[in-house]
Amino acid sequence: MKGSKNTLNALSFFALMIIGLLLVIERLLPIVGINISGVMVGVLSTVKDVFVLIVIGLSAYNFTSGNTRLIKNLFWIAVAIYIVATVLLWI
Numbered sequence: 001m002k003g004s005k006n007t008l009n010a011l012s013f014f015a016l017m018i019i020g021l022l023l024v025i026e027r028l029l030p031i032v033g034i035n036i037s038g039v040m041v042g043v044l045s046t047v048k049d050v051f052v053l054i055v056i057g058l059s060a061y062n063f064t065s066g067n068t069r070l071i072k073n074l075f076w077i078a079v080a081i082y083i084v085a086t087v088l089l090w091i
Contacts, residue, residue, distance in 0.1 A: 008058055015051035022048055049086045053079070 022044055025036050057079060064075045 008055065011051055011058075012055050015048065015055050018044055018048045018051060046086065046089070049082075049089075053082055053086070 022041070025041055025044075029036060060075055060078075064072045
């Protein structure tokens with residue numbers, strides 16, 4: 001259990017770093033007149049979405065392990081919606 005907890009903590013750290021970087025690039029730099037866009041921002045955004053899904057998904061999955069089948073099904077539906085929405089951003 002300790003190894004998986006350390007992995008979750010590391011993924012949380014990397015997600016926080018990427019989200020912070022994206023917030024600076026997408027929201028703060030345009031305020032001072034610097035607009036950065038392109039493939040790299042899109043890739044970072046997708047990586048951020050994947051990290052967020054992993055971190056929140058693992059925590060939510062641990063929550064569902066002791067709950068009813070309805071909660072488990074709702075979890076998998078939410079994961080599927082998140083993945084589809086992330087993939088649709090590529091199009």
